[in-house]
Amino acid sequence: MTPTHMAREVAECPAAAARFLADTGPAVAAAARALRQMDPGLIVTVARGSSDHAATFLKYAVELLAGIPVASVGPSVASIYGRPLRLSGAACIGISQSGQSPDIVEMMRTAKSGGALTVAITNQDNSPMAGAADHCLALRAGEERSVAATKTFIISALAGLALLADWKQDRALQAAVAAAPEAFAAALSLDWSPLSARLSRAGSAFVLGRGPAFAIASEAALKFKETCGLHAEAYSAAEVLHGPAALVQAQFPVLALGVEDAALPQVIATAERLAAQGADVFLTGGEAKGAVTLPSVSGLHPLLAPLVLAVSFYSFVEALARRRGFDPDTPPHLRKVTETV
Amino acid sequence: MTPTHMAREVAECPAAAARFLADTGPAVAAAARALRQMDPGLIVTVARGSSDHAATFLKYAVELLAGIPVASVGPSVASIYGRPLRLSGAACIGISQSGQSPDIVEMMRTAKSGGALTVAITNQDNSPMAGAADHCLALRAGEERSVAATKTFIISALAGLALLADWKQDRALQAAVAAAPEAFAAALSLDWSPLSARLSRAGSAFVLGRGPAFAIASEAALKFKETCGLHAEAYSAAEVLHGPAALVQAQFPVLALGVEDAALPQVIATAERLAAQGADVFLTGGEAKGAVTLPSVSGLHPLLAPLVLAVSFYSFVEALARRRGFDPDTPPHLRKVTETV
Numbered sequence: 001m002t003p004t005h006m007a008r009e010v011a012e013c014p015a016a017a018a019r020f021l022a023d024t025g026p027a028v029a030a031a032a033r034a035l036r037q038m039d040p041g042l043i044v045t046v047a048r049g050s051s052d053h054a055a056t057f058l059k060y061a062v063e064l065l066a067g068i069p070v071a072s073v074g075p076s077v078a079s080i081y082g083r084p085l086r087l088s089g090a091a092c093i094g095i096s097q098s099g100q101s102p103d104i105v106e107m108m109r110t111a112k113s114g115g116a117l118t119v120a121i122t123n124q125d126n127s128p129m130a131g132a133a134d135h136c137l138a139l140r141a142g143e144e145r146s147v148a149a150t151k152t153f154i155i156s157a158l159a160g161l162a163l164l165a166d167w168k169q170d171r172a173l174q175a176a177v178a179a180a181p182e183a184f185a186a187a188l189s190l191d192w193s194p195l196s197a198r199l200s201r202a203g204s205a206f207v208l209g210r211g212p213a214f215a216i217a218s219e220a221a222l223k224f225k226e227t228c229g230l231h232a233e234a235y236s237a238a239e240v241l242h243g244p245a246a247l248v249q250a251q252f253p254v255l256a257l258g259v260e261d262a263a264l265p266q267v268i269a270t271a272e273r274l275a276a277q278g279a280d281v282f283l284t285g286g287e288a289k290g291a292v293t294l295p296s297v298s299g300l301h302p303l304l305a306p307l308v309l310a311v312s313f314y315s316f317v318e319a320l321a322r323r324r325g326f327d328p329d330t331p332p333h334l335r336k337v338t339e340t341v
Numbered sequence: 342m343t344p345t346h347m348a349r350e351v352a353e354c355p356a357a358a359a360r361f362l363a364d365t366g367p368a369v370a371a372a373a374r375a376l377r378q379m380d381p382g383l384i385v386t387v388a389r390g391s392s393d394h395a396a397t398f399l400k401y402a403v404e405l406l407a408g409i410p411v412a413s414v415g416p417s418v419a420s421i422y423g424r425p426l427r428l429s430g431a432a433c434i435g436i437s438q439s440g441q442s443p444d445i446v447e448m449m450r451t452a453k454s455g456g457a458l459t460v461a462i463t464n465q466d467n468s469p470m471a472g473a474a475d476h477c478l479a480l481r482a483g484e485e486r487s488v489a490a491t492k493t494f495i496i497s498a499l500a501g502l503a504l505l506a507d508w509k510q511d512r513a514l515q516a517a518v519a520a521a522p523e524a525f526a527a528a529l530s531l532d533w534s535p536l537s538a539r540l541s542r543a544g545s546a547f548v549l550g551r552g553p554a555f556a557i558a559s560e561a562a563l564k565f566k567e568t569c570g571l572h573a574e575a576y577s578a579a580e581v582l583h584g585p586a587a588l589v590q591a592q593f594p595v596l597a598l599g600v601e602d603a604a605l606p607q608v609i610a611t612a613e614r615l616a617a618q619g620a621d622v623f624l625t626g627g628e629a630k631g632a633v634t635l636p637s638v639s640g641l642h643p644l645l646a647p648l649v650l651a652v653s654f655y656s657f658v659e660a661l662a663r664r665r666g667f668d669p670d671t672p673p674h675l676r677k678v679t680e681t682v
Contacts, residue, residue, distance in 0.1 A: 042383050044410055049583030063418050067427050069385055071412030076552050077404050080604045086408050203544060204572045211417050225588045231545045233574050238681035242390030246672035247566045263421045266682060277674055331587035333618055340579035341607060
């Protein structure tokens with residue numbers, strides 16, 4: 001059987017990461033230098049879909065490593081309501097695979113005219129978004145044929161980490177970024193068959209994470225919807241206890257994305273609590289009473305670990321989609337480039 | 342039959358709003374004066390659950406009216422990762438009914454020590470969160486016995502609007518806030534029976550909004566989960582087209598919360614697109630081809646309209662919960678005060 005585009009593109013993550021790191025160093029360095037010079041008091045991000053999950057990942061990374069608050073701005077503030085934001089002293093990072101959605105481009109222009117330093121992270125360095133920005137980090141991930149983004153999510157988030165590491169001159173994170181291709185390769189094709197069996201017919205599920213891994217939970221939930229017709233929803237492992245846990249009845253499937261960082265004990269505690277409610281809980285990164293542990297790559301930098309986990313998830317979900325009878329390359333009702341206003 | 346606590350508390354919204362406006366004017370004025378004096382370049386919000394939806398509502402209101410970016414900070418950044426954020430020149434608004442969750446209190450303290458002006462919006466003005474803040478806007482909404490928050494969500498969001506109106510000395514918004522009790526009264530018990538019939542047995546649904554109404558969509562989706570055991574998920578009416586629309590098959594229920602503002606045409610366009618995919622679409626605030634229009638209060642200020650719509654939704658969902666065989670006062674697995682770290 002010919003592999004799907006999605007399967008091929010997930011498998012390309014290690015090579016795409018290596019190519020990005022080899023080709024885009026000077027552009028990353030230039031943007032990092034500009035960030036050091038301006039010393040922004042605020043970062044704003046502009047993105048949609050999977051790219052917005054990469055932006056959420058970057059939010060946690062910047063807040064944890066640089067101690068600077070990050071605001072996600074709804075593109076509608078500029079594109080629909082026509083409201084300029086006061087952004088002097090801020091940097092604006094836009095993330096979009098295509099760089100084409102009019103609302104994203106409009107918000108980048110608004111940010112620049114509001115005084116922000118603007119950085120575009122995109123696979124299309126000749127796109128309108130790239131043209132509207134002061135700096136562009138081109139992903140060079142190659143064409144992505146599957147409608148559901150995978151390698152461009154991974155390389156977008158890696159680009160953000162590379163920028164952060166260079167900006168803050170953080171040697172541990174720089175080393176982690178340099179080792180990303182190898183870690184992504186180790187993450188491919190881990191055996192998550194117990195989860196696959198449980199989800200082969202499920203209609204609903206929760207995906208949990210905390211801190212940077214919450215962004216990966218959001219991305220995983222979207223991929224379940226796009227490629228598997230499964231209504232998965234992402235929650236922080238704390239937030240889920242403030243209401244949504246009401247939905248968790250016996251046998252409700254829960255995927256808890258733990259990584260080896262400071263939040264892991266709290267993720268495990270939530271996993272145990274939901275398992276005690278009768279949920280079918282699957283956990284990465286640790287062990288929880290009543291939960292099934294799924295394998296993951298260990299011993300990673302805590303900001304790289306969530307991205308490595310995303311590669312494992314992509315590999316898993318592509319196979320799950322086929323098992324559920326879907327073609328993961330062509331989700332119903334979607335096209336590759338979504339243009340919203 | 343005795344009405345549920347939830348039914349009584351939703352019905353109390355008009356009186357609670359009037360009491361808040363009568364009692365809390367001086368506290369609102371003092372906090373607004375402090376905001377005018379400092380002229381913050383950034384607002385950060387700290388909240389969880391329904392209160393976080395009130396914070397999202399306030400984010401759109403502040404960005405649209407004041408043009409200042411608003412960042413939601415994950416409480417985990419302080420409570421789990423122990424990372425101080427640089428917040429000089431920022432104001433931090435914490436929202437919590439109980440004011441007791443340790444992670445929220447910790448983030449308020451971190452914000453204050455990071456240089457932020459801090460404002461607590463809470464129903465418990467003797468709570469740890471209130472004690473940690475420079476200013477406290479007490480809701481005075483009376484005890485909320487239903488686990489699912491309703492009147493405290495409405496009054497928290499109204500408190501935010503009142504603060505914004507006074508801070509920016511915006512007469513139109515001040516007038517809208519003063520008229521809120523009357524508008525809330527008009528919103529009670531509208532006839533949404535076509536939606537009730539459609540959702541009497543549904544397992545999954547989407548709730549859509551855009552701009553400030555997106556916050557109400559988020560709150561509505563949470564209430565569906567908490568009180569009806571219905572897996573409803575909220576999306577912006579633009580975001581839903583960037584992937585989640587793949588889940589929308591024939592007869593998938595969609596509630597599109599339109600209000601009379603600049604985003605309404607885009608909300609209608611999305612409603613029509615999903616109806617054309619075969620979804621069962623219900624819309625407020627306008628008419629869309631293939632969708633059922635639900636009644637709502639019209640002629641309101643665009644920033645008050647979403648809150649008024651929330652009152653109508655609460656009234657509806659309380660009855661739907663009973664129709665689905667749930668006691669809306671006591672959702673499974675939840676307690677009134679959720680303490681997360």
